[in-house]
Amino acid sequence: MIVIDVGNTSLNFMWIDALGKPFKIKRIPTLEVKATDIKEIFSKNKQENIIVCSVVPRITVMLKKIKKHLAINLYIIGQDIKVPIKSLYNKRHIGMDRLVAAYAAKKIYKDTRIVVDFGTAITFDILSKNGDYEGGLILPGLGSTLKVLSACALLPKKIKLRSTRMSIPRDTQDSINKGIEEGFALMINSLIEKYKKILKIKNNIKVIITGGDAKFILQRLKSPVIFDQFLVMRGLSLLAAKFIR
Numbered sequence: 001m002i003v004i005d006v007g008n009t010s011l012n013f014m015w016i017d018a019l020g021k022p023f024k025i026k027r028i029p030t031l032e033v034k035a036t037d038i039k040e041i042f043s044k045n046k047q048e049n050i051i052v053c054s055v056v057p058r059i060t061v062m063l064k065k066i067k068k069h070l071a072i073n074l075y076i077i078g079q080d081i082k083v084p085i086k087s088l089y090n091k092r093h094i095g096m097d098r099l100v101a102a103y104a105a106k107k108i109y110k111d112t113r114i115v116v117d118f119g120t121a122i123t124f125d126i127l128s129k130n131g132d133y134e135g136g137l138i139l140p141g142l143g144s145t146l147k148v149l150s151a152c153a154l155l156p157k158k159i160k161l162r163s164t165r166m167s168i169p170r171d172t173q174d175s176i177n178k179g180i181e182e183g184f185a186l187m188i189n190s191l192i193e194k195y196k197k198i199l200k201i202k203n204n205i206k207v208i209i210t211g212g213d214a215k216f217i218l219q220r221l222k223s224p225v226i227f228d229q230f231l232v233m234r235g236l237s238l239l240a241a242k243f244i245r
Helices: 035-043 057-070 096-108 142-153 172-198 212-216 231-243
Strands: 002-006 010-016 022-029 049-054 073-076 114-118 121-127 133-140 207-210 225-227
Touching: 002 057, 002 231, 010 231, 035 057, 049 057, 049 096, 049 231, 057 073, 096 114, 096 121, 096 133, 096 207, 096 231, 114 172, 114 212, 114 231, 121 172, 142 172, 142 212, 207 231
Parallel strands: 002 049, 049 073, 114 207, 207 225
Antiparallel strands: 002 010, 010 022, 114 121, 121 133
């Protein structure tokens, strides 16, 4: 089986064996992906079930055309497979990745109430005591913020996301990285504390953190957390096991 998480930054492919264990991962930048790239991957895996969660309409259309051309077993979340979780969010606006992450967190981690996904945007999502998806917040992502600030800094080379030990940076690159590291950590810590109080969540109930950029501030989070980088793809695997025979 192949599960694919299509985001605004990248397409993440994960191959999963018959026992449900991942054994291969491939990443393609979304802006660079071509139909020929995907056709080549699918042509080598024609017998596999392929499950896709996409928030990029251009890629969704591309995948549907490839499905017809290659006659493969490809299932798109939200169209071929519905996420079995009650949602109070506007149906026309909800990203399928948010629902899949909430579903996975609900199934894998007991008492989950808050899921934070550090992707192109940071999504801060809330589940009810019954496991229903209630909605949440959308914030600028770490990488997106770095890109905007890098463009404004007029530096000769692109700034990379990295941690710095300096309390008071003395150059622009370290200043931007320190600002992102400190600023986002403070923001996420404050939001977690606020919503735990609003929702009356016990402090020992862990927040589920996902997304590759989370590693940058993970050590600065004060609330007990569980980091599951591939939560969406694990959710896709669960949905495949439930609905595909």
